[in-house]
Amino acid sequence: MMGLDPIRIFFSFILFVYVFSFTCGQLNIGNSDLLRYTYETEAILNEADIDPSDKVYRMNSDVGIKIGTIFELSSRWSNPDNPNDQIIEAQFVDFEIFNVSGRLKKDNSFFTKKRKSSLRSLDQPLVFRLEDGMVTELYVNSAETVTSLNIKRGILGLFQIQMEDGQRHEEDPSGLCPVTYKVNGNEIEKIKEMKNCVNQEEKYTALSDVVGVHSDSTSRILYELSEDKRYITFAAGMETHVLRVNMKKDVSLFIVGKQKLGLLEKETRRPHVGYSSKDDALKGFAKDMRKQGEKYIRESLITDRDSKLCADGCLDIKRVVLKQHEALTKENMANISSVEAYITAVRAARQADEEVLDSVMNDEDNDDIRLTLIDVLAAAQTEAALNVLIKSLDFSKKEGTEDIERGLTGISFSSHPTESALIALTKVFKGKIGSEKIRDTVALSLGALLNKLCAANPDNCATEAANDVRDLIRIGLQTCGKNEAVQTLYIQFVRNSAQTEFIPQLINLAESSDHPLVHHMAIISLNVFPVEKLDENVIRVMNRIYHQNEKQFETTVRSAAANLILSTNPSIFDIKNILMSLPDQKSREISQFILERIRDLIKTNHPSSYNLSKVLRDTKYANYWTLAQAGMASAYTGYLYNSGDSSGSYGLMMEYSNAGMMRRTAVDFSLHGKSDQISLTQLGIVAQGLEGLTGSVPDEGEDELDSMVGMASTMMGVKLRPLTFFRGYSDMMSLVWGSNSGEGTGVEAMLMLMDFLKHIPLASGLRIKTEVIGAISVKISADIKFSLWHRNVEIITTNGGALSIQCRMSLESPILRASVRNTLDAKSALEFSVFTDFKTLPPRSCMRLSYPPFTMTKSLRKFERVRSSPRRMLAMRREKWHAQGTTLPLHQGNSQMCALIVNNDS
Numbered sequence: 001m002m003g004l005d006p007i008r009i010f011f012s013f014i015l016f017v018y019v020f021s022f023t024c025g026q027l028n029i030g031n032s033d034l035l036r037y038t039y040e041t042e043a044i045l046n047e048a049d050i051d052p053s054d055k056v057y058r059m060n061s062d063v064g065i066k067i068g069t070i071f072e073l074s075s076r077w078s079n080p081d082n083p084n085d086q087i088i089e090a091q092f093v094d095f096e097i098f099n100v101s102g103r104l105k106k107d108n109s110f111f112t113k114k115r116k117s118s119l120r121s122l123d124q125p126l127v128f129r130l131e132d133g134m135v136t137e138l139y140v141n142s143a144e145t146v147t148s149l150n151i152k153r154g155i156l157g158l159f160q161i162q163m164e165d166g167q168r169h170e171e172d173p174s175g176l177c178p179v180t181y182k183v184n185g186n187e188i189e190k191i192k193e194m195k196n197c198v199n200q201e202e203k204y205t206a207l208s209d210v211v212g213v214h215s216d217s218t219s220r221i222l223y224e225l226s227e228d229k230r231y232i233t234f235a236a237g238m239e240t241h242v243l244r245v246n247m248k249k250d251v252s253l254f255i256v257g258k259q260k261l262g263l264l265e266k267e268t269r270r271p272h273v274g275y276s277s278k279d280d281a282l283k284g285f286a287k288d289m290r291k292q293g294e295k296y297i298r299e300s301l302i303t304d305r306d307s308k309l310c311a312d313g314c315l316d317i318k319r320v321v322l323k324q325h326e327a328l329t330k331e332n333m334a335n336i337s338s339v340e341a342y343i344t345a346v347r348a349a350r351q352a353d354e355e356v357l358d359s360v361m362n363d364e365d366n367d368d369i370r371l372t373l374i375d376v377l378a379a380a381q382t383e384a385a386l387n388v389l390i391k392s393l394d395f396s397k398k399e400g401t402e403d404i405e406r407g408l409t410g411i412s413f414s415s416h417p418t419e420s421a422l423i424a425l426t427k428v429f430k431g432k433i434g435s436e437k438i439r440d441t442v443a444l445s446l447g448a449l450l451n452k453l454c455a456a457n458p459d460n461c462a463t464e465a466a467n468d469v470r471d472l473i474r475i476g477l478q479t480c481g482k483n484e485a486v487q488t489l490y491i492q493f494v495r496n497s498a499q500t501e502f503i504p505q506l507i508n509l510a511e512s513s514d515h516p517l518v519h520h521m522a523i524i525s526l527n528v529f530p531v532e533k534l535d536e537n538v539i540r541v542m543n544r545i546y547h548q549n550e551k552q553f554e555t556t557v558r559s560a561a562a563n564l565i566l567s568t569n570p571s572i573f574d575i576k577n578i579l580m581s582l583p584d585q586k587s588r589e590i591s592q593f594i595l596e597r598i599r600d601l602i603k604t605n606h607p608s609s610y611n612l613s614k615v616l617r618d619t620k621y622a623n624y625w626t627l628a629q630a631g632m633a634s635a636y637t638g639y640l641y642n643s644g645d646s647s648g649s650y651g652l653m654m655e656y657s658n659a660g661m662m663r664r665t666a667v668d669f670s671l672h673g674k675s676d677q678i679s680l681t682q683l684g685i686v687a688q689g690l691e692g693l694t695g696s697v698p699d700e701g702e703d704e705l706d707s708m709v710g711m712a713s714t715m716m717g718v719k720l721r722p723l724t725f726f727r728g729y730s731d732m733m734s735l736v737w738g739s740n741s742g743e744g745t746g747v748e749a750m751l752m753l754m755d756f757l758k759h760i761p762l763a764s765g766l767r768i769k770t771e772v773i774g775a776i777s778v779k780i781s782a783d784i785k786f787s788l789w790h791r792n793v794e795i796i797t798t799n800g801g802a803l804s805i806q807c808r809m810s811l812e813s814p815i816l817r818a819s820v821r822n823t824l825d826a827k828s829a830l831e832f833s834v835f836t837d838f839k840t841l842p843p844r845s846c847m848r849l850s851y852p853p854f855t856m857t858k859s860l861r862k863f864e865r866v867r868s869s870p871r872r873m874l875a876m877r878r879e880k881w882h883a884q885g886t887t888l889p890l891h892q893g894n895s896q897m898c899a900l901i902v903n904n905d906s
Contacts, residue, residue, distance in 0.1 A: 021360030041764035048252035061101035069095035077281030175199030192219035210673035231781035257762035315348035356383035378410025414756030447496030495525035516554040590630025659696035660842025682714040767812035774805040800829035828854035846898035
């Protein structure tokens with residue numbers, strides 16, 4: 001008996017392993033078992049926040065699709081060494097398609113015999129390998145339609161299951177995802193971390209969170225197993241996806257994916273022919289299918305996109321342009337209809353090939369909207385659109401370059417630029433360019449592209465194309481010599497590129513150039529860099545410039561240097577030195593500007609405000625001599641609006657000469673989010689050498705400056721080419737006498753504000769496309785009016801525009817066209833004027849910043865239609881809010897000066 005103990009122990013161990021494999025292992029279908037299941041999946045689309053007071057059934061109803069099927073599973077082979085390794089055959093018995101919400105008959109397009117045509121291959125069997133609770137091999141009919149195959153992938157994903165607590169990575173229709181299992185007897189919970197799923201789906205988003213989209217996703221499946229845990233008796237899964245526009249969270253989308261699996265019955269069948277290996281089992285299945293004339297191929301669980309996605313709803317760029325022609329004309333700029341037409345055209349252009357786009361651009365009927373089509377091509381950001389755009393622009397011409405400026409501006413605002421765009425513009429910059437203004441604009445566009453590529457992915461900065469652009473900048477800075485125009489070009493190049501390696505060259509030009517305009521531009525360009533990149537050497541140079549330790553600088557250059565110091569977490573020592581210098585300045589205006597800037601930084605809780613406030617609590621530095629400055633300069637920040645989601649601010653900085661003539665004005669309109677901010681528009685006016693108009697004396701060191709008035713603008717962080725009204729005495733007198741209006745005085749364009757795309761493959765195999773496109777149709781204009789008779793000058797800048805944000809999602813299916821669109825539209829204008837009266841000395845200046853009444857419209861559109869059905873469901877809702885026009889408050893000194901001018905005129 002004692003000799004049998006080892007044998008008994010051995011057989012006891014084998015029995016334990018066998019029992020353990022079924023109690024703690026994975027699913028296992030017996031060789032003579034046939035499991036018949038019913039399966040149902042839904043994809044539901046709606047807005048995220050349904051108003052309970054909305055009683056219209058159409059507005060509360062969801063759109064989408066529900067698919068049901070019955071299928072049978074049987075085992076063709078089981079691994080004798082691993083009972084958790086099987087080859088399983090799936091036979092599909094029947095299927096049906098439904099709508100997800102109750103419909104009136106006139107709205108229900110599912111009453112059509114053709115609704116099942118795209119799922120015609122769903123009845124084709126498949127075979128798969130289930131190994132340790134994972135589908136490791138899948139073989140399907142080569143004639144399987146993409147949509148029906150995706151549905152089957154969703155079904156198989158439910159059979160991936162783990163019988164014990166823990167985490168692992170699983171590949172299913174959503175991609176390769178981390179999942180967590182929680183086991184409680186015969187019940188299992190499976191939670192998928194959707195945000196960490198990895199797939200090859202096309203997607204892009206804004207580089208700034210303020211104009212971005214917040215998305216949140218969840219996925220949870222509950223299983224109920226048979227008592228012996230060998231098969232699933234019931235499973236229910238739900239995943240949700242919510243998208244919200246950050247700047248206005250109620251512009252939103254909501255997606256629900258549902259799966260439900262239930263065991264109808266378990267039958268006993270005649271076992272398949274016994275196979276000795278996995279390969280034999282697969283060959284046997286293939287042989288059976290070949291007898292029926294079918295060929296089987298291997299596939300994965302990752303879903304594919306159908307080549308016929310839009311079920312009669314694709315956008316044709318030619319038809320779009322023909323239909324929207326009038327809305328795309330120059331005369332319609334800055335209107336809501338223009339920006340809506342632009343968004344539609346961009347979506348259509350992204351679906352078009354190069355040949356079609358080329359024919360649209362060369363159509364003589366489109367000559368009057370050529371500039372708008374250039375905007376569309378630039379915003380499309382596809383290889384086809386880029387090729388057509390570059391080919392349509394003649395960079396060698398010297399006159400009539402508005403189309404080139406427009407195309408380059410559009411490229412500068414690319415939301416997700418490609419390396420090919422960088423390569424194309426590099427080639428242009430190295431080639432023949434007929435106009436120096438266009439060369440400047442090419443440099444600005446190249447810099448903006450490089451900046452965005454590097455911000456999107458640091459690896460983009462290490463490519464050969466990126467290195468070529470940096471080489472252009474490096475060589476240009478080394479060889480620019482003392483030429484003011486060339487120095488200006490490369491400073492702007494660096495500014496838009498935001499490449500920190502060129503900071504030393506910027507501070508060298510800021511201190512060593514012979515041209516005050518170059519000094520100023522180099523200093524303000526440093527503001528684009530993160531504070532941590534502006535090291536002690538930068539601050540040391542700015543201190544030398546402000547305090548004029550080694551040479552004399554023009555007043556606005558010094559104030560720019562002081563502003564940079566104060567805005568970059570200044571040291572206590574630097575703040576004290578600047579405050580102590582205020583009473584001794586020869587220009588009272590620079591002292592007044594610096595003091596106003598300090599107050600504004602404290603008022604807006606700028607990161608520098610702590611140290612600034614700390615120093616101002618010391619009466620040694622905060623006393624009558626430092627704080628009692630008496631100039632006209634100002635620095636002021638106010639709010640356009642403030643909501644729970646975002647806020648909009650305006651900032652105004654004004655600098656004057658001692659003679660009371662305006663030197664520099666900067667107006668900034670910014671958008672602030674929870675954790676980020678972006679400057680939407682910056683307008684700057686520079687004036688110098690105008691003291692001769694009043695017979696007053698220029699500030700010290702400024703008597704040699706040319707008479708000049710110009711305008712600089714920056715939009716969404718991208719600097720545009722500056723405009724010059726006049727430069728030199730003869731140009732000035734021509735403008736005064738009305739014979740010349742100077743260089744073109746404005747910017748017109750349609751530009752992307754936000755651009756978000758995400759394809760969402762649901763676990764069910766159904767696919768959803770989500771898009772958020774926000775665009776502006778903008779018209780920035782500037783006008784300058786001199787009157788020698790009335791002895792005054794007025795500069796007016798108008799920033800007019802229309803905004804449309806379209807938040808859209810649609811089912812990617814040739815079966816059904818189902819979509820939900822949430823839209824926000826608005827149109828307004830901001831006008832900034834500076835009126836200077838020089839009847840008396842010093843001159844008096846009055847500024848005004850205002851906007852007219854405007855209306856904001858939020859609309860919701862839901863659409864559902866089965867392919868080829870005459871019926872459809874269309875529901876729309878529109879809400880409007882009216883805002884009163886107003887003149888925005890500026891600093892108190894401006895109000896007093898405006899009152900003096902008005903009283904004097906009366």
